[in-house]
Amino acid sequence: MRDPNEQMQASWNANAEAWTRTVREGRIESRKVATDAAILGALSARPKRRLLDLGCGEGWLARELSALGFAVTGTDGSAPLVRAAQALGGGTFRTLTYEEIAGRPDLLQGPYAEIVCNFSLLGAELGALLQALRANLTADGRLYIQTLHPHAVTGGEPYRDGWRMETFAGMGESFPEPMPWYFRTVSSWVAALTRAGFQVTGLDEPVHPQSGRVLSLLLTAAPVNDTPRAAG
Amino acid sequence: MRDPNEQMQASWNANAEAWTRTVREGRIESRKVATDAAILGALSARPKRRLLDLGCGEGWLARELSALGFAVTGTDGSAPLVRAAQALGGGTFRTLTYEEIAGRPDLLQGPYAEIVCNFSLLGAELGALLQALRANLTADGRLYIQTLHPHAVTGGEPYRDGWRMETFAGMGESFPEPMPWYFRTVSSWVAALTRAGFQVTGLDEPVHPQSGRVLSLLLTAAPVNDTPRAAG
Numbered sequence: 001m002r003d004p005n006e007q008m009q010a011s012w013n014a015n016a017e018a019w020t021r022t023v024r025e026g027r028i029e030s031r032k033v034a035t036d037a038a039i040l041g042a043l044s045a046r047p048k049r050r051l052l053d054l055g056c057g058e059g060w061l062a063r064e065l066s067a068l069g070f071a072v073t074g075t076d077g078s079a080p081l082v083r084a085a086q087a088l089g090g091g092t093f094r095t096l097t098y099e100e101i102a103g104r105p106d107l108l109q110g111p112y113a114e115i116v117c118n119f120s121l122l123g124a125e126l127g128a129l130l131q132a133l134r135a136n137l138t139a140d141g142r143l144y145i146q147t148l149h150p151h152a153v154t155g156g157e158p159y160r161d162g163w164r165m166e167t168f169a170g171m172g173e174s175f176p177e178p179m180p181w182y183f184r185t186v187s188s189w190v191a192a193l194t195r196a197g198f199q200v201t202g203l204d205e206p207v208h209p210q211s212g213r214v215l216s217l218l219l220t221a222a223p224v225n226d227t228p229r230a231a232g
Numbered sequence: 233m234r235d236p237n238e239q240m241q242a243s244w245n246a247n248a249e250a251w252t253r254t255v256r257e258g259r260i261e262s263r264k265v266a267t268d269a270a271i272l273g274a275l276s277a278r279p280k281r282r283l284l285d286l287g288c289g290e291g292w293l294a295r296e297l298s299a300l301g302f303a304v305t306g307t308d309g310s311a312p313l314v315r316a317a318q319a320l321g322g323g324t325f326r327t328l329t330y331e332e333i334a335g336r337p338d339l340l341q342g343p344y345a346e347i348v349c350n351f352s353l354l355g356a357e358l359g360a361l362l363q364a365l366r367a368n369l370t371a372d373g374r375l376y377i378q379t380l381h382p383h384a385v386t387g388g389e390p391y392r393d394g395w396r397m398e399t400f401a402g403m404g405e406s407f408p409e410p411m412p413w414y415f416r417t418v419s420s421w422v423a424a425l426t427r428a429g430f431q432v433t434g435l436d437e438p439v440h441p442q443s444g445r446v447l448s449l450l451l452t453a454a455p456v457n458d459t460p461r462a463a464g
Contacts, residue, residue, distance in 0.1 A: 151383050151391065158444020159383065159437065185446075186418060190435040200432055203422040205391065212390020214417070 004163045004180035005123050009077055009097065011179040016080035018173045020058040027172050030208070030215045038206040038218050039118050039146050040064055049113035052136065055120020059085025059093060066090040070114070102128035110136025117145045122181040124163070130196035134223050142220055143198060149205060149217045150185050161188050186217060193221045236395045236412035237355050241309055241329065243411040247400070248312035250407045252290040259404050262440070262447045270438040270450050271350050271378050272296055281345035284368065287352020291317030291325060298322040302346070334360035342368025349377045354413040356395070362428035366455050374452055375430060381437060381449045382417050393420050418449060425453045
């Protein structure tokens with residue numbers, strides 16, 4: 001069987017065009033009704049300093065955050081997605097895989113006051129990447145991770161970490177390759193952040209405004225050597 | 233309609249005998265297979281200092297923690313449950329309602345190095361109580377809250393805070409009164425702690441060892457003016 005991490009990365013190249021159309025045409029309902037506003041709302045009150053959009057994809061969030069006044073750098077492991085982002089501008093975009101960043105944190109050219117991972121941490125190994133992010137964060141900086149809420153996806157499966165498969169069904173678009181992604185429990189997210197030297201300072205759970213169904217988990221974290229404070 | 237907070241408190245007097253038998257005969261499966269061990273495991277490595285078991289009920293946890301070496305005070309709003317606890321010993325037990333504690337934090341006679349709320353925070357209003365707990369915690373102390381995991385109980389209902397009803401069905405015992413209890417999302421728990429001057433330092437999610445179903449949410453929190461550290 002193919003390594004799911006490699007398969008995941010390959011899927012973002014194979015699916016780059018379909019994904020770019022899907023995002024730009026606003027065809028993911030959860031994003032339109034809740035999760036786009038959640039990540040923008042979390043950042044909008046912060047001072048407008050250097051911001052890293054890690055796993056920026058085709059760049060919609062970078063463009064929005066640039067419009068708010070942040071100095072945005074976007075990175076993504078998929079070269080075709082980075083080219084799509086560069087075509088519309090709104091930031092400095094570079095192709096960098098998470099493996100490259102984990103091995104050479106200086107490639108990110110930090111420090112940043114904000115690092116945002118919006119539905120972009122999809123692999124099984126997080127530790128070295130999170131440590132690299134921490135090394136690129138200012139002492140008063142914040143890391144924002146928005147991800148699928150485990151509550152929204154477990155169905156009848158056991159509540160534990162493991163690989164799942166996204167087929168992109170129902171997105172009104174043909175995706176050439178399914179994407180393996182690594183399911184994490186809430187406690188697993190918190191533990192991974194704690195191990196990497198972060199302190200969780202916020203935990204939000206955006207819901208569907210009509211159904212009340214929980215759609216995402218939005219974690220805010222601060223580097224632990226920061227001055228203690230009540231909230232991020 | 234009767235006020236659910238009053239109804240909840242009254243239910244613990246009406247149900248005291250049935251509850252005491254149910255707990256002492258080990259008839260709540262989730263407790264036997266996972267959540268009893270989770271709360272004991274969280275505390276067992278801590279220094280054996282003064283510990284408050286808030287909402288101690290008939291006292292099983294106080295007895296276990298006394299056996300581990302903690303100097304345990306247990307409080308509960310239900311006088312018959314406190315009498316049941318006193319009958320078996322293993323701590324100093326006092327009848328105190330959460331309203332009394334919220335209004336007069338000094339009644340708790342702190343400070344304590346550990347404060348434990350094991351499935352005992354069931355009402356809608358938490359703020360003043362949590363602040364009273366914080367005022368009774370040492371600077372390096374920890375607050376432990378174990379509660380039903382929202383994931384385990386929402387069913388098809390919207391994912392948002394609100395009153396629910398516990399009928400104690402399936403516990404092999406007749407309970408005279410159903411108990412209203414206040415459902416909270418994970419984010420609501422974290423926000424309540426943050427507002428009361430706590431920092432969440434740990435988040436665990438004990439699961440059923442066979443089915444993998446998530447059974448509880450176990451939060452560890454430190455007072456914010458504490459020295460920053462990586463984990464609780």
